[in-house]
Amino acid sequence: MKPEINRTIEERLEQIEKEVSQIKLMLINWMADSTKSQPKEESLLNVKDVSSFLKVDSSIIYAAFSKRELPFIKIGKSYKFKREDILKWIEKGRDKVVINVDDYVNSYLQKRILRG
Numbered sequence: 603m604k605p606e607i608n609r610t611i612e613e614r615l616e617q618i619e620k621e622v623s624q625i626k627l628m629l630i631n632w633m634a635d636s637t638k639s640q641p642k643e644e645s646l647l648n649v650k651d652v653s654s655f656l657k658v659d660s661s662i663i664y665a666a667f668s669k670r671e672l673p674f675i676k677i678g679k680s681y682k683f684k685r686e687d688i689l690k691w692i693e694k695g696r697d698k699v700v701i702n703v704d705d706y707v708n709s710y711l712q713k714r715i716l717r718g
Contacts, residue, residue, distance in 0.1 A: 615703060626692065629692070630689070630692055630693055633689055633692075634689070645685070646675065646682035646683065646684060647682065647683045647684075647685060647688070648680060648681070648682060648683075649663050649664065649681055649683075651683075652683050652688060655685075655688065656688070656692075661709075666691070667681060667683075671691065671695075672687070672688070672691050673687040673691070674687075
């Protein structure tokens with residue numbers, strides 16, 4: 603393995619994407635195993651629950667369902683999600699890059715510029 607200093611940004615991003623894909627696969631397998639042991643009772647999750655479940659920022663969840671990538675149920679002013687739909691969404695996007703690095707960096711910088 604090359605020392606960190608000599609690696610290009612592209613190589614680093616490629617390595618990160620591979621590791622993220624492996625983590626997603628492990629998460630999917632773990633969730634599939636844990637849902638088998640749980641009763642079939644379907645509960646609805648809110649945005650906060652989904653973001654905690656997936657360990658991502660809630661803005662990613664909002665972006666996904668606003669683009670109609672993630673199925674949701676609107677009850678009044680709140681959005682609800684089925685755990686099964688979340689698992690299917692993860693499985694469907696497993697081979698795709700879910701987060702565009704440029705979009706993420708731009709979003710991060712915009713937040714910091716507005717605060718600073």
